Amino acid sequence: MRVIAIDGPAGAGKSTVARQVSTATGLRYLDTGAMYRCVALEVQNSATDPNDADAVGKIAREVSVVIERDAAKLNGVDVSSEIRSSEINAIVSVIAAHTPVRDAMREQQRRWIQAQQGGVVEGRDIGTVVFPDAILKVFLTASPEVRAERRVGQTGGDIKAVAASIAERDHLDSTRLDSPLRPSEGSVIVDSSNRTIEEVVAEIVSHFERVDHG
Ligand code: DC
Numbered sequence: 629m630r631v632i633a634i635d636g637p638a639g640a641g642k643s644t645v646a647r648q649v650s651t652a653t654g655l656r657y658l659d660t661g662a663m664y665r666c667v668a669l670e671v672q673n674s675a676t677d678p679n680d681a682d683a684v685g686k687i688a689r690e691v692s693v694v695i696e697r698d699a700a701k702l703n704g705v706d707v708s709s710e711i712r713s714s715e716i717n718a719i720v721s722v723i724a725a726h727t728p729v730r731d732a733m734r735e736q737q738r739r740w741i742q743a744q745q746g747g748v749v750e751g752r753d754i755g756t757v758v759f760p761d762a763i764l765k766v767f768l769t770a771s772p773e774v775r776a777e778r779r780v781g782q783t784g785g786d787i788k789a790v791a792a793s794i795a796e797r798d799h800l801d802s803t804r805l806d807s808p809l810r811p812s813e814g815s816v817i818v819d820s821s822n823r824t825i826e827e828v829v830a831e832i833v834s835h836f837e838r839v840d841h842g
Pocket of ligand 1: 638639660661662664665720721724725750751752753754797801
């Protein structure tokens, strides 16, 4: 299966890079973070306690989440901008730590990969757990300072508050018991701190061409 898994912390440039890799390779793109964000939005809308693993797991199994290249749909409604709010940033890593939530999301992600016969899939656990057989696994990272600056450039906000929010999410995502964020075995580690998007995309595409043809 032609899967390129791109994992890494918040603000490393995964979405921008994954989209461009998708365009360059012709493989479809899936943003799995948007799936967890949709569940978080439903948790918020239904005033459910984000710490209640069973209640949040039930929501994850029952809600309709459809991620398209340019839209995230929750129960048929386009929520692409709502899922990027600071309130959702504050709870998404909490709800994403629950095993029942992860089980439901992974099942959907694997179904998507089967249906597309491959893809460029970005997230936190794609190379480690969702699709360890991906033909190319990339761990995309950048220094905390660069990541915070990029986020402020994209969405605005106070640099200190953004840096604190990213640090909190990094901590939760990398210390959770179920599929913590870490480079998977056999992954190519790419540090985007001092490199342009074009350079990073070119490196990933050249790795892909090597393994795809080899
Ligand atoms: O990539 P993002 O910032 O949109 O992801 C939002 C959150 O979703 C992230 O902080 C942790 C969670 N997530 C996850 O646990 N596993 C994934 N495969 C993707 C995202």
